[in-house]
Amino acid sequence: MAWGFRFLLPLTMAAGFAPAAMAEILGDPARGAEVFARDCKQCHMVGEGAKNRIGPQLNGVYGRRAASVDGFTYSKSMTRMGNDGLTWTIETLDAYLENPRALVSATRMSYRGLADLQARHDLMAYLRDYSDKPQNIPEAEPTAIRSAPELPPEILSIKGDAEYGEYLSSECSTCHQKDGSDAGIPSITNWPEEDFVAAMHAYKAKLRPHPVMQMMAGRLSAEEIAALAAFYAKIGE
Amino acid sequence: MTINRRLFIGTLASATAALSAPMVFGQTRPRVVVVGGGAGGATVARYMAKDSDGALDITLIEPSRTYYTCFFSNLYLGGFRTYESLGHSYGKLAAEYAINVVHDMAIGVDRDAKTVTLASGSVVPYDKLVLSPGIDFVEESVPGWSVSAQNAMPHAYKGGSQTQLLQAQIAAMPEGGTFAMVAPPNPYRCPPGPYERISMVANYLKANNPTAKILVLDPKEKFSKQGLFEEGWNKHYSGMITRIGPDMGGAVIEARPDTMEIIVDGEAEKVDVCNVIPAQRAGQIATIAGVTNDGGWAPVHADSMLSKADENIYVLGDSSAQGDMPKSGFSANSQAKVAANHIRGALTGSRVFPAKYSNTCWSLIAAEDGVKVGASYEPTPEKIASVESFISQTGEDAALRKTTYEESLGWYEGITTDMFG
Numbered sequence: 001m002a003w004g005f006r007f008l009l010p011l012t013m014a015a016g017f018a019p020a021a022m023a024e025i026l027g028d029p030a031r032g033a034e035v036f037a038r039d040c041k042q043c044h045m046v047g048e049g050a051k052n053r054i055g056p057q058l059n060g061v062y063g064r065r066a067a068s069v070d071g072f073t074y075s076k077s078m079t080r081m082g083n084d085g086l087t088w089t090i091e092t093l094d095a096y097l098e099n100p101r102a103l104v105s106a107t108r109m110s111y112r113g114l115a116d117l118q119a120r121h122d123l124m125a126y127l128r129d130y131s132d133k134p135q136n137i138p139e140a141e142p143t144a145i146r147s148a149p150e151l152p153p154e155i156l157s158i159k160g161d162a163e164y165g166e167y168l169s170s171e172c173s174t175c176h177q178k179d180g181s182d183a184g185i186p187s188i189t190n191w192p193e194e195d196f197v198a199a200m201h202a203y204k205a206k207l208r209p210h211p212v213m214q215m216m217a218g219r220l221s222a223e224e225i226a227a228l229a230a231f232y233a234k235i236g237e
Numbered sequence: 238m239t240i241n242r243r244l245f246i247g248t249l250a251s252a253t254a255a256l257s258a259p260m261v262f263g264q265t266r267p268r269v270v271v272v273g274g275g276a277g278g279a280t281v282a283r284y285m286a287k288d289s290d291g292a293l294d295i296t297l298i299e300p301s302r303t304y305y306t307c308f309f310s311n312l313y314l315g316g317f318r319t320y321e322s323l324g325h326s327y328g329k330l331a332a333e334y335a336i337n338v339v340h341d342m343a344i345g346v347d348r349d350a351k352t353v354t355l356a357s358g359s360v361v362p363y364d365k366l367v368l369s370p371g372i373d374f375v376e377e378s379v380p381g382w383s384v385s386a387q388n389a390m391p392h393a394y395k396g397g398s399q400t401q402l403l404q405a406q407i408a409a410m411p412e413g414g415t416f417a418m419v420a421p422p423n424p425y426r427c428p429p430g431p432y433e434r435i436s437m438v439a440n441y442l443k444a445n446n447p448t449a450k451i452l453v454l455d456p457k458e459k460f461s462k463q464g465l466f467e468e469g470w471n472k473h474y475s476g477m478i479t480r481i482g483p484d485m486g487g488a489v490i491e492a493r494p495d496t497m498e499i500i501v502d503g504e505a506e507k508v509d510v511c512n513v514i515p516a517q518r519a520g521q522i523a524t525i526a527g528v529t530n531d532g533g534w535a536p537v538h539a540d541s542m543l544s545k546a547d548e549n550i551y552v553l554g555d556s557s558a559q560g561d562m563p564k565s566g567f568s569a570n571s572q573a574k575v576a577a578n579h580i581r582g583a584l585t586g587s588r589v590f591p592a593k594y595s596n597t598c599w600s601l602i603a604a605e606d607g608v609k610v611g612a613s614y615e616p617t618p619e620k621i622a623s624v625e626s627f628i629s630q631t632g633e634d635a636a637l638r639k640t641t642y643e644e645s646l647g648w649y650e651g652i653t654t655d656m657f658g
Contacts, residue, residue, distance in 0.1 A: 080640060082636070083636040083637050083639070083640035084640060163588065164590060166288075167574075167578055167588075167590045168590075168593070170284065170574040170655075171574070171593060171595055173651065173654075173655050174567060174570055174571065174595075174648070174651055174652050174655055175597075175644075175647060175648045175651040175652070176651060177650060177651050177654055179654075181647075181650060182647075183647050183650065184643040184648070184650075185644055185647030185648060185651060211611075211627040212597055212609070212611055212627070214627075215595075215612070215625050215626075215627055216595065216613065218625060219613055219615075219624060219625065
């Protein structure tokens with residue numbers, strides 16, 4: 001179960017295991033540089049003299065609060081996440097690179113995500129070379145981390161019961177207005193179903209930081225999340 | 238009757254199909270009467286109307302033509318909201334949702350005949366009755382004070398003119414004067430939270446009357462979010478607020494509205510404004526209907542909000558004795574959706590889904606310094622029980638507090654839209 005793996009990791013490490021699977025996902029900074037050149041550098045700079053461009057500069061990204069680079073104008077969504085406490089660690093960065101909108105719904109980063117686990121870890125190993133806060137990265141195995149938070153197919157394939165979702169949505173609408181207003185509280189209307197499901201599971205796994213949402217998502221089953229996603233995707237259609 | 242004819246005709250076929258045969262032939266649509274147009278009553282009426290496609294005949298009985306929310310009324314006292322911004326009309330519920338909104342006072346319930354009597358003399362029949370009347374006060378709970386003294390010493394604990402009166406009295410305080418609050422014993426309606434109110438009065442006085450003092454007389458040893466409030470009071474209003482708990486005589490007091498004095502532990506304190514928040518019980522109509530217990534609240538089944546005393550009466554919000562949920566507008570709104578789903582199921586055969594409840598209460602301590610506490614709840618055989626909870630932490634940074642405050646503004650828009658359409 002991919003989502004539970006990060007809790008298992010400290011146990012395995014303490015017991016001295018170095019599973020073969022983990023060795024395979026160690027990141028390689030040199031390969032990461034190639035990923036960066038291919039996918040990131042159109043918008044981001046990293047290294048000496050890096051400046052904000054379309055995206056913020058990426059020096060010292062580890063341990064940094066989201067939306068905290070001086071002089072860069074972030075999306076409302078990213079700013080909110082930063083205020084709520086989102087900090088860039090191996091876990092959160094991995095989730096963001098894999099599916100940016102699962103972690104930060106209305107991020108301005110127009111990047112659909114990097115599904116390849118190895119490529120993500122190579123990229124994170126590369127960025128690590130430009131971070132002076134490596135304490136949250138085990139020195140010996142810089143990116144030997146839990147596997148990515150991709151959702152297993154059995155969760156993604158659940159067909160949502162939209163009528164149940166409409167009932168469940170009555171809890172959401174106390175705060176999230178169905179007409180899409182987003183002052184103070186983000187809109188969740190007309191989200192693509194898979195984004196909705198990914199976001200709710202990211203709250204459920206406490207990758208996303210907001211305490212109300214962690215609580216609300218935490219008690220919803222995968223079927224209930226799918227039901228809500230089915231309903232919200234269809235509002236106004 | 239403001240039945241929307243097009244809606245009615247258009248949905249007759251589906252309503253007929255959904256209803257069990259004996260209920261349809263020779264009868265009008267099932268009648269649901271809702272008493273009280275606040276967070277519980279307005280929400281349950283709107284959800285039943287919205288989801289039943291005209292299959293239910295819904296009457297909402299509420300004396301006020303404009304509903305002034307208790308939640309955010311403290312922000313008005315603090316200078317962060319206008320009074321007008323707290324007011325909401327029932328116009329959409331009548332016009333867009335075809336709810337029969339009756340501005341009258343329910344004064345009697347005949348549970349055998351299944352009718353509600355109004356102050357005007359009208360008698361309204363029901364198949365299901367929802368009582369959501371908020372709170373009333375326990376007489377004699379503050380010696381020397383009664384509702385007849387509410388002009389001299391306002392409670393400002395029901396929305397509307399009392400809130401305006403309290404604001405006017407605070408604005409008229411002499412320089413360096415004293416604002417006193419007699420805080421309520423548990424359980425009490427919240428919002429408008431007493432301690433948020435203290436914060437907001439302090440915010441107003443700091444700007445307009447900075448040498449004024451605030452005195453809180455409290456029968457409780459502890460209160461909700463105490464650490465957060467005390468941290469905030471020290472930070473923003475240092476030296477202004479004194480709280481006298483039960484250990485120092487805060488529970489043994491007497492009010493003297495004629496002389497504007499409070500007797501604390503035998504000593505008379507002269508004050509300029511005195512906000513008396515008495516002990517509370519269910520709104521009077523719940524007592525009249527005979528669905529309340531010895532404590533003055535109405536016990537309900539945790540999975541439906543159905544009264545334990547009558548299978549055709551639901552009780553929502555502050556008036557209900559349901560278990561762990563606080564007496565907040567958020568709670569009433571949450572309970573209303575469970576009840577609406579249950580009532581529709583009982584009367585039209587629609588799907589009944591499991592009850593889920595939640596609550597979040599935001600409080601403003603000073604400008605852009607917002608905090609929150611919340612929990613999720615589920616029904617157990619005994620009560621609505623808390624499942625998981627969270628609370629803001631002391632020492633949070635200014636950005637998070639500001640985001641929390643902005644979130645509360647979004648919530649206000651969300652819940653009032655959820656209530657009134």
